[in-house]
Each structure stands twice: as C-alpha cells, then as structure tokens.
Amino acid sequence: MKIRVLVAKPGLDGHDRGAKVIARALRDAGMEVIYTGLRQTPEQIVNAALQEDVDAIGLSILSGAHMHLFPRIIDLVRQKGLDDVLVFAGGIIPDPDIVKLKQLGVAEIFPPGSSLDEIVDFVKNNIRKKQPGSGPVKTQP
Amino acid sequence: MKAVDPDTTTSPRERIFSTVSGRTVKELYTEEALADFDPERDLGQPGEYPYTRGVYKNMYRGRLWTMRQFAGFGTAEDTNLRFKYLLEHGQTGLSVAFDYPTLFGYDSDNPLSYGEVGRCGVAIDSLADMEALFDGIKLDQVTTSMTTNAPAAIIWSMYLATAEKQGVDWKKLSGTIQNDILKEYIAQKTYIYPPRPSMRIITDILAFACAQVPRWNTISISGYHIREAGSTAEQELAFTLRDGIEYVEHALRAGLAVDDFAPRLSFFFDIHNDFFEEIAKLRAARRIWARVMRERFHARDPRSLLCRIHSQTAGVSLTAQQPYNNVVRVALQAMAAVLGGTQSLHTNSLDETLGLPTEKAVTLALRTQQIIAHESGVPNTVDPLAGSYFLESMTNELEKACLEYFTRIDAMGGMVAAIERGYPQREIQNASYQFARAVDRKEKVIVGVNEFVVEDPGPVDVLVIDDSAHERQSAKLRALRSERSNERVDKGLTDLKRSAEGTANLLPPILECVRAYATLGEICDALRDVFGEYREPLFD
Numbered sequence: 015m016k017i018r019v020l021v022a023k024p025g026l027d028g029h030d031r032g033a034k035v036i037a038r039a040l041r042d043a044g045m046e047v048i049y050t051g052l053r054q055t056p057e058q059i060v061n062a063a064l065q066e067d068v069d070a071i072g073l074s075i076l077s078g079a080h081m082h083l084f085p086r087i088i089d090l091v092r093q094k095g096l097d098d099v100l101v102f103a104g105g106i107i108p109d110p111d112i113v114k115l116k117q118l119g120v121a122e123i124f125p126p127g128s129s130l131d132e133i134v135d136f137v138k139n140n141i142r143k144k145q146p147g148s149g150p151v152k153t154q155p
Numbered sequence: 156m157k158a159v160d161p162d163t164t165t166s167p168r169e170r171i172f173s174t175v176s177g178r179t180v181k182e183l184y185t186e187e188a189l190a191d192f193d194p195e196r197d198l199g200q201p202g203e204y205p206y207t208r209g210v211y212k213n214m215y216r217g218r219l220w221t222m223r224q225f226a227g228f229g230t231a232e233d234t235n236l237r238f239k240y241l242l243e244h245g246q247t248g249l250s251v252a253f254d255y256p257t258l259f260g261y262d263s264d265n266p267l268s269y270g271e272v273g274r275c276g277v278a279i280d281s282l283a284d285m286e287a288l289f290d291g292i293k294l295d296q297v298t299t300s301m302t303t304n305a306p307a308a309i310i311w312s313m314y315l316a317t318a319e320k321q322g323v324d325w326k327k328l329s330g331t332i333q334n335d336i337l338k339e340y341i342a343q344k345t346y347i348y349p350p351r352p353s354m355r356i357i358t359d360i361l362a363f364a365c366a367q368v369p370r371w372n373t374i375s376i377s378g379y380h381i382r383e384a385g386s387t388a389e390q391e392l393a394f395t396l397r398d399g400i401e402y403v404e405h406a407l408r409a410g411l412a413v414d415d416f417a418p419r420l421s422f423f424f425d426i427h428n429d430f431f432e433e434i435a436k437l438r439a440a441r442r443i444w445a446r447v448m449r450e451r452f453h454a455r456d457p458r459s460l461l462c463r464i465h466s467q468t469a470g471v472s473l474t475a476q477q478p479y480n481n482v483v484r485v486a487l488q489a490m491a492a493v494l495g496g497t498q499s500l501h502t503n504s505l506d507e508t509l510g511l512p513t514e515k516a517v518t519l520a521l522r523t524q525q526i527i528a529h530e531s532g533v534p535n536t537v538d539p540l541a542g543s544y545f546l547e548s549m550t551n552e553l554e555k556a557c558l559e560y561f562t563r564i565d566a567m568g569g570m571v572a573a574i575e576r577g578y579p580q581r582e583i584q585n586a587s588y589q590f591a592r593a594v595d596r597k598e599k600v601i602v603g604v605n606e607f608v609v610e611d612p613g614p615v616d617v618l619v620i621d622d623s624a625h626e627r628q629s630a631k632l633r634a635l636r637s638e639r640s641n642e643r644v645d646k647g648l649t650d651l652k653r654s655a656e657g658t659a660n661l662l663p664p665i666l667e668c669v670r671a672y673a674t675l676g677e678i679c680d681a682l683r684d685v686f687g688e689y690r691e692p693l694f695d
C-alpha cells in the first residue's frame with residue numbers, strides 16, 4: 015500500500031513554493047500526495063484528511079499564524095479520531111514555537127533549509143502503519 | 156616551445172560552472188563573445204535609447220537611489236511610529252506592507268482573518284486606519300509605495316481620500332501601488348477576482364491616474380515574487396516584461412494612448428545571489444523594455460521607454476541557519492542592484508527567515524545601503540561594468556532567452572491566456588523543484604545549510620508581534636459601524652455594484668464608498684458579488 019499524504023496550506027499566505035516542492039518530492043518517493051491548495055481552514059484540512067484516509071498531514075505556513083492554526087488542527091485531528099495520522103510541518107516558525115508545537119503533538123517541524131531527503135525519510139519512518147480494518151471510523155463530515 | 160603555466164593545468168573544481176539559475180558560465184570570455192555586439196545599437200549612452208546603461212544620464216552622481224524599506228505590522232498606529240522612526244534615520248521613501256486580511260480584502264473581524272491580523276503587515280480596514288497610518292506625515296512630503304494588488308483600487312482610494320483630508324492636491328502626490336495582478340496568479344497568489352475582471356480594474360486605475368493623479372506610478376510590474384516562487388533569472392525577466400506587455404495591450408484596447416500611461420509604469424525585480432547574472436538582468440530589462448515600447452507599441456515619449464526599477468534583495472536566499480551570514484548576502488546583492496542601475500532598493504534584514512525584522516536588524520539593512528552609497532565609491536561613475544566581455548555577453552544571452560519566452564507566450568494568445576493554462580506557473584514549479592534537488596545533492600552550495608554547517612549558531616532576537624491587533628481592530632470596526640452613516644455606505648456599495656456590472660470607471664464609486672467609511676471587506680465583497688472569486692486549478 016502506498017503511503018498517503020495530505021499536503022496542506024493553512025493560513026492566508028500564498029507562499030506555495032515549499033508545499034509544492036515537498037508534494038513533488040514525496041510523490042517522487044512513491045507516495046500518494048493530495049495537495050489542498052491555498053488558504054484552507056483547519057476544518058477543511060482535517061475533513062480532507064478524513065475523506066482521503068491519509069497516513070500523514072504535512073502543513074506548510076509562512077504567515078506567522080501557526081500558533082493560532084496548528085493547535086486547532088491538532089484538536090480537530092483528535093476529535094475526528096485521526097490519532098494515528100502523523101502531523102508534520104514546515105515554514106517560517108521560530109524555535110520557541112517549534113518546542114511548543116511539538117509538545118502539542120506536531121511530530122516534526124522542518125525549518126527553511128531542510129533537505130528533501132530528510133523530510134521524505136521522516137515520513138517513511140514515522141507513519142503509524144495502519145492494520146487493515148483498524149483505521150478511523152469514517153463519519154460524514 | 157612556450158613553458159606551460161602550472162596554474163593552467165589545475166583541473167576544474169566543477170564539471171560545469173553555472174549561475175544560480177543554471178546558466179552555463181564559460182572559463183573565459185573574450186572579444187569573440189561579443190562578435191555581433193554593436194555598442195551603439197546595444198548599449199547607447201546612459202539616459203538614451205536603448206537605456207542599457209541606465210535610465211538617467213548621470214545616474215547616481217545626480218541623485219542616489221531611493222532607500223526604501225518595506226514596513227508594516229500591527230495596527231496603523233503601530234506602523235505610523237515605525238515610519239516616523241525610519242524617516243528620522245535617513246530613509247527617503249515609505250513602503251507599506253499590509254497584513255494578509257488586507258491583501259485579500261477581508262476585514263479584521265472576518266473569521267478567515269483569525270491569527271493573521273497585523274502579523275505580516277499593517278491591518279487596514281477603512282479610511283480611518285489610513286488616516287492614522289499617515290498621521291503627522293504630510294503626503295506631499297513623502298513618496299509612498301504600497302504593496303497592494305487585488306484590492307489596489309480600494310487601498311489607493313483610501314490614500315487619495317487621506318490626501319483630501321490633509322488638504323493635499325492629488326496632483327502633488329507621488330508614489331506607487333504595486334497593482335500587478337498577473338504575477339499574483341503566476342506566483343504570489345494573493346488574488347481575489349478572476350483574471351479578466353481584474354484586468355479591467357487595472358485599466359480603470361490607469362485611466363483615472365492619467366486624468367487625476369498624474370505623478371502616481373500605477374503598476375509596479377513585479378518579478379520579485381516570480382523569482383521568490385522559484386523561477387530562474389531568465390523566467391523572472393521574461394514573465395515580468397511579458398506581464399508589462401499585457402498591461403499595455405489591455406490599456407490600449409480600453410482606448411488609452413500609450414504615451415499617456417506608459418511613463419507611469421515601473422518595474423520591481425528580485426536581486427538574487429548570482430552577482431553578474433543579476434546585474435545583467437537589470438541591464439537586459441531596460442534594453443528589452445525600451446525596444447518593446449518603441450517597436451511593438453510605437454511609443455514616442457522617451458519616458459514611455461524607461462524601465463525604471465525598484466529592487467529588493469532576495470528573501471529566499473536568506474538562511475535560518477547562521478543568520479548573520481545573511482548580512483553578507485544582502486550586501487553583495489545590494490551591490491549588484493546598484494551596479495545594475497536600480498532606482499530604489501529595499502535591503503532585507505538578517506532575521507527575516509525567522510519573522511518580521513527587529514528595529515536593530517532593519518537599521519543594519521539600511522546602513523548596508525548607506526555604506527554602499529557613501530563609502531564604496533561604486534556610485535561615482537555610471538554603469539562601470541559596461542563593455543565587460545562576460546557581462547555584455549550575459550546581458551545578450553538573457554535578452555535572447557527572454558524574447559524566446561515572449562514568442563511562446565504570444566503564441567498562446569498572451570499572458571492572461573498563458574496563465575489560464577498554467578504555463579508560467581508550471582515553468583516556475585519545475586525550476587524550483589530542480590533547484591531544491593540541486594541543493595540536496597550539493598550541486599549548489601548554500602553556506603551554513605548544506606556545507607559549513609554548525610549545530611548551534613547561537614540565538615538571534617526575533618520580533619514578537621503581540622496578538623492585540625486583532626482585538627484593537629475589531630473594536631475600531633464596531634465603533635466605526637455604529638458611528639458612520641450606514642445609509643450612505645449602502646448607497647455607495649449599491650452604486651459600485653451597478654458600475655461593476657457595466658463598463659464605467661470603478662474609481663469614482665470606490666472613492667465614494669471609501670469616503671463614506673465603508674470597510675475594505677464590504678467594498679471587496681460588493682465586487683466579489685459581481686466578479687466572482689478566483690480559485691486556482693491544480694497545475695501538476
């Protein structure tokens with residue numbers, strides 16, 4: 015089974031260079047990648063993750079609103095029973111915020127300059143492989 | 156037999172030497188590289204066609220470039236203080252950064268604005284905020300650049316209405332609105348409406364400015380965002396200038412005369428790491444634009460031929476790792492911008508990969524320009540690198556590559572059509588991916604990132620934006636909505652929609668809404684009702 019990853023752009027910024035490069039690198043590494051497009055609300059992102067039955071959500075944000083939006087996304091992920099979905103992120107995120115976000119449950123945050131291989135390997139090695147039938151119960155969004 | 160110089164036997168460090176954009180660079184350039192070069196035709200004199208050597212005769216000997224640092228955060232009152240600080244420290248022009256809700260035409264109390272208010276720029280919700288932004292700054296005493304695109308007509312109307320309130324004649328106003336919507340679809344992605352109605356708004360602005368605000372620079376045709384999104388230097392050059400051609404064509408179709416609006420078009424380029432390529436890019440831009448305006452559009456006024464350039468050092472070249480290295484990158488890039496003959500310059504601050512810059516970092520960035528201006532000696536003579544085999548040959552190559560892109564885009568039916576099929580977007584995506592891979596493979600070295608790495612470079616101060624802007628703006632909006640004449644606002648919005656459905660110029664009805672203190676969100680929504688909203692298709 016291919017690893018399925020949702021690459022998502024929360025927040026209002028239009029900087030999609032990183033998101034698109036990562037999406038392509040993951041795809042080149044053999045994963046199934048769904049890109050949300052720009053300006054997605056936390057609700058839209060988590061609903062997409064649910065519908066697409068992904069193994070991981072990669073969040074990219076450069077607007078500075080991560081401390082507002084990421085905690086909401088993590089909350090919604092838990093509410094929807096997607097606890098086994100790996101959430102990782104990248105963008106302009108200062109070190110003190112990285113510490114806080116990791117405590118909240120973001121598995122890893124890749125600052126500017128992170129290598130593509132490093133990100134690909136991280137996703138490969140950290141998804142919590144689902145056993146058939148043990149995935150989240152699908153609910154209507 | 157001649158003795159062999161031992162140096163010539165050293166094997167090259169690289170298999171292929173290339174620019175940051177992947178353009179091959181030869182070991183040596185000689186007069187052979189310029190076999191077809193005609194200095195009279197291709198260079199001319201500074202201030203003369205085709206302006207390769209600069210748009211003014213004596214360039215920086217007459218007046219230095221404008222040092223224009225982009226600033227904005229929090230509320231209008233917060234940014235007003237930063238502006239006054241910058242003016243006191245010798246900055247010569249203002250440049251306004253707006254927050255994301257303002258760029259997208261949402262009020263601060265819109266749920267979509269959550270977490271974004273005042274964060275990446277200043278929050279402007281109504282004329283009241285614009286008045287506060289320029290409180291104590293007389294608008295005929297400064298030139299102001301405003302980075303606004305999709306809602307440019309509204310933000311500019313707020314500026315014009317602020318001038319009215321200050322008693323300043325519009326004819327004395329000077330400044331720039333970015334107002335370059337095409338590069339939004341291509342790269343920056345802060346669009347609201349679909350491309351075609353957006354082009355109509357822009358031609359309305361051009362027509363209004365010609366008649367009423369003659370010294371205003373109506374479009375800053377921008378390569379900066381295209382480059383930052385990952386394009387090569389030649390793509391930046393080509394897409395930017397082709398966007399310029401598109402604006403001229405649309406304005407002509409709307410019935411404007413080329414020499415009435417073309418002198419107020421200006422350009423904005425990114426200055427990346429590759430020193431000579433960037434200098435060549437600016438020189439090529441001037442030559443191509445002059446030729447296009449004369450040959451393709453038959454402009455007669457020499458001012459219509461000038462590619463006047465604002466530059467900004469490349470934000471994307473800055474690294475979060477060892478951030479003090481960024482000071483050196485910025486200095487080299489700024490030097491390239493000056494050698495390339497820029498008219499104004501923003502130098503980035505060392506901490507911009509971490510957040511908005513601190514005051515200390517901004518001052519250092521401004522000092523970098525002042526050192527180049529007053530200590531390096533570089534501005535003492537005009538276009539000092541002209542005639543260099545390498546530089547002239549790079550200038551020629553970039554021009555040729557750019558013209559090839561023009562041919563392809565013309566064949567697609569122009570830039571709007573090319574954008575609708577995702578052509579420039581895809582070209583940029585491919586280039587940015589190739590660059591990221593090259594960095595991963597260490598084919599391109601980034602000091603402190605993939606070579607010369609240290610684990611802990613030590614702390615850097617980061618500007619923390621407090622979260623109070625959202626509260627403060629929302630309170631101001633509540634007060635505004637209860638104090639203003641909502642009847643006048645409703646009438647203004649209804650009239651605006653009617654104009655939008657027809658073909659009348661949109662500026663007068665927008666100005667009327669602004670004067671009635673309609674909010675940015677209300678005015679943008681009125682136009683959304685008529686024009687719809689653009690959603691980007693996925694161009695994979």
